[in-house]
Amino acid sequence: MLLPTDPGSTDSELIERWRGEPAPLLALLHAFHDRDGYLSETALRAIAQNLRMPLADLFGTVTFYHHFSREPQGLNAPRICTGPVCSLRGGREMLAALASQGATAMPCAGRCDEPVPVLQGQRVLVGTKLDQLVHKATILPPPNPGGIEECVFAEIRQPGRNTLAGYRRTGGYEGLTRAVTTMTPSAVIEFVRQSKLAGRGGAGFPTGQKWQAVADAVGQPKAIVCNADEGEPGCFKDRAILDYDPFAVIEGMTIAAYATGATRGFIYLRYEYPEIAASFQRAIDAAVAANLVGNNILGTAFHFALYIRRGAGAYICGEEGSLLNSLEGKHPFPRNRPPFPVTHGFENLPTAVNNVETLASVPQIMRRSPEWYQGLGRNGHAGTKLVSLSGDVQQPGNYEVPFGLPLRTLLYEWAGGPLPGRSLQAVTMAGLSGGFLAKDDLATVTIDEPSIRSKGSMLGAAGMIAFDDRRNMVEVAHNAMEFFAHESCGKCFPCRIGTQRLTERLAGASPQTLPIWLAEVDDISQTMKAVSACGLGMAAPLVIESLVRYFPEQVAQHVAKVSD
Amino acid sequence: MEKTVQATIQLDGETVNFATGETIYEIASRADKFIPTLCYDPRLQPFGACRLCVVELKGSKNPVASCTLKATPNMEVTTTSERIEKFRKTLLELVTSENPTIAVSPLRSYASQELSLLVERYAADTQRFAGEHSGHSRLDDKNPFLLRDYDLCISCYRCVRVCAEQEGDYAISVMNRGFHTQITTEFNGILKDSACTFCGQCVQTCPTGALGDKKALRFAE
Ligand SMILES: Cc1cc2nc3c(=O)[nH]c(=O)nc-3n(C[C@H](O)[C@H](O)[C@H](O)COP(=O)(O)O)c2cc1C
Ligand code: SF4
Ligand code: FES
Numbered sequence: 001m002l003l004p005t006d007p008g009s010t011d012s013e014l015i016e017r018w019r020g021e022p023a024p025l026l027a028l029l030h031a032f033h034d035r036d037g038y039l040s041e042t043a044l045r046a047i048a049q050n051l052r053m054p055l056a057d058l059f060g061t062v063t064f065y066h067h068f069s070r071e072p073q074g075l076n077a078p079r080i081c082t083g084p085v086c087s088l089r090g091g092r093e094m095l096a097a098l099a100s101q102g103a104t105a106m107p108c109a110g111r112c113d114e115p116v117p118v119l120q121g122q123r124v125l126v127g128t129k130l131d132q133l134v135h136k137a138t139i140l141p142p143p144n145p146g147g148i149e150e151c152v153f154a155e156i157r158q159p160g161r162n163t164l165a166g167y168r169r170t171g172g173y174e175g176l177t178r179a180v181t182t183m184t185p186s187a188v189i190e191f192v193r194q195s196k197l198a199g200r201g202g203a204g205f206p207t208g209q210k211w212q213a214v215a216d217a218v219g220q221p222k223a224i225v226c227n228a229d230e231g232e233p234g235c236f237k238d239r240a241i242l243d244y245d246p247f248a249v250i251e252g253m254t255i256a257a258y259a260t261g262a263t264r265g266f267i268y269l270r271y272e273y274p275e276i277a278a279s280f281q282r283a284i285d286a287a288v289a290a291n292l293v294g295n296n297i298l299g300t301a302f303h304f305a306l307y308i309r310r311g312a313g314a315y316i317c318g319e320e321g322s323l324l325n326s327l328e329g330k331h332p333f334p335r336n337r338p339p340f341p342v343t344h345g346f347e348n349l350p351t352a353v354n355n356v357e358t359l360a361s362v363p364q365i366m367r368r369s370p371e372w373y374q375g376l377g378r379n380g381h382a383g384t385k386l387v388s389l390s391g392d393v394q395q396p397g398n399y400e401v402p403f404g405l406p407l408r409t410l411l412y413e414w415a416g417g418p419l420p421g422r423s424l425q426a427v428t429m430a431g432l433s434g435g436f437l438a439k440d441d442l443a444t445v446t447i448d449e450p451s452i453r454s455k456g457s458m459l460g461a462a463g464m465i466a467f468d469d470r471r472n473m474v475e476v477a478h479n480a481m482e483f484f485a486h487e488s489c490g491k492c493f494p495c496r497i498g499t500q501r502l503t504e505r506l507a508g509a510s511p512q513t514l515p516i517w518l519a520e521v522d523d524i525s526q527t528m529k530a531v532s533a534c535g536l537g538m539a540a541p542l543v544i545e546s547l548v549r550y551f552p553e554q555v556a557q558h559v560a561k562v563s564d
Numbered sequence: 565m566e567k568t569v570q571a572t573i574q575l576d577g578e579t580v581n582f583a584t585g586e587t588i589y590e591i592a593s594r595a596d597k598f599i600p601t602l603c604y605d606p607r608l609q610p611f612g613a614c615r616l617c618v619v620e621l622k623g624s625k626n627p628v629a630s631c632t633l634k635a636t637p638n639m640e641v642t643t644t645s646e647r648i649e650k651f652r653k654t655l656l657e658l659v660t661s662e663n664p665t666i667a668v669s670p671l672r673s674y675a676s677q678e679l680s681l682l683v684e685r686y687a688a689d690t691q692r693f694a695g696e697h698s699g700h701s702r703l704d705d706k707n708p709f710l711l712r713d714y715d716l717c718i719s720c721y722r723c724v725r726v727c728a729e730q731e732g733d734y735a736i737s738v739m740n741r742g743f744h745t746q747i748t749t750e751f752n753g754i755l756k757d758s759a760c761t762f763c764g765q766c767v768q769t770c771p772t773g774a775l776g777d778k779k780a781l782r783f784a785e
Contacts, residue, residue: 041751054734055750056758063739314741331738336612336632490719490738490745493602493614497658497693500743504695520693527654530626530647531615538626 005034011043015050022264023346025051025329026309029068034122038074051329061331064489066106067271067313077101079119083108083233084432084465085390087479089115090128097130107315107483108233108431109272112390112465113139113397122274138243141398144414150400151364151376151384152357156244162279164286167247173292175366176251180258180298188259189215192362194370196382201227201318201355202430202460202535204449207362210352213342214260217350222262224253225327225346225353228269228276229311229318232431233483234463237386237398238356242269242276245360246283250306252359254293255366257304260352265306268323271313281308315487319534320353322489333491334534355461357386378404381448385462388431389415392422392468403448407437410447411466422468426550428543430460432480433535435542436473438550456549457542474558477547478506484540495537498528502544511563514556518548574640588630588641589617597643600652600682602659603720604631605769608729614659614720616652616682619643627651653686659718661693668716668773671780676773679718698743699774705754709762711776712755719745723766723775735760 005014014035018028028051032043039062048055062068069075080086080095082105094116095105111117111126118125118133125133141153160166167173179188193208214222226249230238241249253265269277284306287293295303309327316322321335324346345351361383365373374382381403387410390396394416401410411417411424418424426438434457437445441455452459467476485499501524505517512520525541532538548555572579573588575595582591587610592599602614610631618627622640627648630641659679660666666680683690699717719738724747727736735758739748749758767775 054728054737054759056734056737056748059750059752060737060739060748064741316741336610336629338634485742488742490741490743491611491613491721493616493655493659493718496719496742496745497662500698501658501661501693501695509695523650523654524658524693527651527658531618531629531651531655533612533615533629 005031007035009035011046015046019050022307023266023309023327023329025053026312026326029062029312030310033068033075037076038069038072040072053329057331061329064332065312065314073102076121078103079106079109080104081106081109081111081115081117082479083112083483084428084476084479085112085234086116088391088471091116094118094128094130106272106313107231107486108235110230110236110239110270112234112236112388112463117272119272119274122278124272124274138239139397140244141240141400142395144399144401146413148402149376151373152241152245152248152360152386153398153400154364156240162244162246162283164247164283164290167245171367172247172363173251175363176255176258176292177298179255179366180300180302185215185259185261188255188366191370192259192365195365195373196370197358197361197365197373199355200357200361200385200461202232202433207354207358210342210354211256211260213340214262214350214352217343219343219349220261221264222260222349223346223351224256224260224262224265225320225323225341225351226253226265226267226356226359227318227320227323227353228267228273228356229315229323230270230273230356231315231318231487232433232461232463233480234390234428234431234465235388235461236390237388237462239273239276240398241356241360242273242280246280247287248360248363249356250283250287250293252354252362253306254297254304255362256352256354256359258302260350262350262352263303263305264346265304266327266346267306267308268317268327269308269310270318271311277308277310284308314489315483316489316534316536319536321534323353324351333489336533376402377448378402379446379448380404385447385459387447387462387464389464389466391427391464391466392418392424392471393466394419401447405447407445407447408443411442418466418468422470424466425469425471426467426473426476428463428465428467428480429457430539431463431465432483432543433460433539434458435544435546436550437546457546458539473547473551473554474506477543478503480543481506481540484536484543488536492533492537494528495532495534495540498524498532498537499540502541506544506558508558508562512559513563514559517559521548571635571637573635573638576641576643582635586635588619588628588633588635588639591635592619592630592641592643599630599643600685601631602679602682602718602771603722605722605726608722608725608769611721611725614655614718616655618648618651620645620648649686653688656683656686656688657690657692660688660690661695662698662718663716663772664697665716666690666772668776669781669784671784672711672767672773672776673770674768675771676776678771696743699746702754705756707755707762707778709764709778710755710767711778711781713774713776714747716772716774717747718772718774719747720771722769722771723747726765726769727760731761731763731765733759733761733763736766
């Protein structure tokens with residue numbers, strides 16, 4: 001259970017509660033953190049001793065996670081979003097006003113469609129004025145104006161869809177029933193392969209191929225890990241699914257388990273979605289009670305146990321190697337690859353790590369057909385993609401688009417275009433990791449990986465943040481690079497030092513002439529892109545590269561100002 | 565079981581044998597190739613942090629870290645290229661930008677000149693990316709054996725790894741993240757209050773002299 005820890009629990013009760021569970025460390029740290037309001041030295045000593053961890057390692061690892069507080073009362077100190085959208089909506093001013101109450105900044109907390117989130121303990125409030133903060137339900141994805149067919153969002157607006165009864169009433173569990181009672185595991189994998197479903201968490205790896213590799217790998221027990229870390233600024237699509245369609249994720253994971261032979265599943269949920277930790281646990285409990293998760297699922301010999309673990313504030317824990325280390329209670333550095341998680345994943349055993357959206361697509365594919373799913377895309381691309389669109393557009397929100405849709409259709413027809421009297425200057429891709437698209441490219445690009453990559457960017461998890469003609473793009477890029485520096489894990493040299501030096505150059509350090517500034521930025525960027533150890537360091541330079549490419553005048557002005 | 569057919573890779577155009585489990589870096593070292601490293605210590609598990617050891621691998625768009633890459637038959641590897649030399653130089657310029665200086669007494673420790681020798685070899689400009697420094701020296705740790713001058717630390721984790729892997733003491737670890745990474749002990753205390761046994765292994769593997777042998781330094785005075 002992930003319900004709030006009883007304030008009266010003793011240390012040994014908490015330890016006994018979690019010690020025998022899989023992936024106990026994060027759960028145990030949260031239990032103490034929730035009970036005491038911070039992680040005391042006594043708590044860490046008790047945990048280290050009982051989990052047989054070196055104290056120095058545990059201490060170091062706890063300091064890696066920004067939301068674990070080591071000061072009394074730290075849990076309830078307000079954390080205010082200063083992400084790219086919230087910075088435009090007063091987040092930084094709100095932070096300054098609350099600084100005396102111990103408020104701290106947090107990076108994008110996934111509420112860009114309704115800024116500014118303020119996280120306090122187990123609750124998120126939103127609002128742009130401190131005296132008008134309210135607790136609000138996630139916004140339902142707006143329907144698209146063309147009535148274009150959807151997959152993941154097809155049923156999400158049905159009332160009661162997030163209850164088990166409502167889910168079943170709207171086609172839920174038809175897919176699992178079909179898979180488990182009429183198909184072999186390898187037939188299920190073949191089905192998914194034929195649909196051409198690919199990873200929606202950013203890397204786009206074919207899902208059927210990933211599952212096949214796990215099924216083929218030697219070693220038991222295998223695991224399915226649902227990546228619900230959603231840390232990329234500008235991305236809030238997984239939150240909508242987890243809130244309004246939790247059973248689609250559970251069913252998708254269960255189908256994945258059946259297909260691969262996995263018997264354990266973990267949902268790794270970002271810290272900034274505390275209400276979901278509780279609601280999703282209730283969904284799991286309901287599925288267990290209905291014999292849809294647990295032992296002898298649907299009366300067969302198939303077993304699958306499901307656990308939620310909460311992160312604690314680290315974007316890098318969305319990277320799968322880092323996520324697995326975090327689950328295992330290790331220092332959350334990314335892992336060297338190869339080997340890959342499909343053979344050496346959770347506890348070095350075969351593991352499929354999949355994004356929330358990927359998994360939520362699976363039940364629909366199973367109840368309909370691979371051809372149906374493929375046919376949803378355009379121009380030879382298969383299927384659909386959720387786009388989280390925010391910033392300076394009339395109707396921000398989560399949209400499910402057919403792959404191949406022109407970007408301008410989404411921006412101008414679906415989301416209403418810029419605010420009255422304004423024009424769009426730039427749109428970020430992949431949240432922030434793809435840098436900017438701007439100028440003519442906004443008019444010509446289509447929403448699919450090949451088209452966006454041909455412009456030197458990437459679609460990734462498809463967060464898109466729009467900036468209109470009022471915005472200073474150097475400032476926007478500076479804010480973005482600060483995020484990457486803040487989130488760099490610190491292991492590999494090019495990212496750890498490069499993100500810091502690029503941030504300094506966007507802030508105004510190193511008074512240089514323009515040619516020298518450009519040469520320095522280019523050398524750092526090329527090095528980071530080529531030799532960083534993971535995707536964070538490889539992608540971070542795209543922001544500054546695209547800034548230089550599209551907005552040379554703004555860059556020249558910035559450098560001239562600095563060197564004055 | 566040993567394979568009967570000897571597996572080989574192409575290394576800078578020459579055919580070289582390798583044993584199962586060997587990394588590209590190990591094979592290249594045997595073949596007397598020069599590949600720069602900072603986070604590598606042959607006694608430790610490869611870590612892949614400094615990225616100086618990258619090499620060209622046929623079929624891979626980006627260079628790959630040779631210290632962590634295990635050889636598979638018929639790989640084609642080039643240990644140097646124009647772009648790789650440039651990346652290495654830029655990496656060295658980035659690393660030195662974190663520290664106030666790179667010149668330290670060789671008496672501090674066995675490996676203490678590794679960084680400065682590489683900087684010299686690559687003619688890296690240590691001031692090029694000058695900016696905020698990282699790492700804070702622990703001059704408050706008055707133990708008579710180990711100097712903890714983290715102003716010079718480059719976060720290669722060799723000390724942390726040698727303490728865990730070779731000594732099994734697990735006395736030191738790393739706190740915070742990103743640029744604020746700092747080598748530490750439990751609760752960021754002094755060594756006397758930690759699991760440290762003052763074996764001195766960490767000092768001997770440190771490639772910058774951030775850790776120093778206080779006895780040797782005293783003796784020289
Ligand atoms: C820095 C970084 C952060 C990432 N964050 C996420 C994330 O929050 N959610 C996610 O699903 N994938 C994230 N990924 C991608 C994962 O590593 C992995 O590819 C993905 O979870 C696989 O699932 P999929 O194949 O279903 O997309 C991230 C990757 C990197 C490099
Ligand atoms: S690129 Fe390197 S420093 Fe950055 S997050 Fe990845 S491994 Fe860590
Ligand atoms: S020696 Fe290869 S990355 Fe450090």
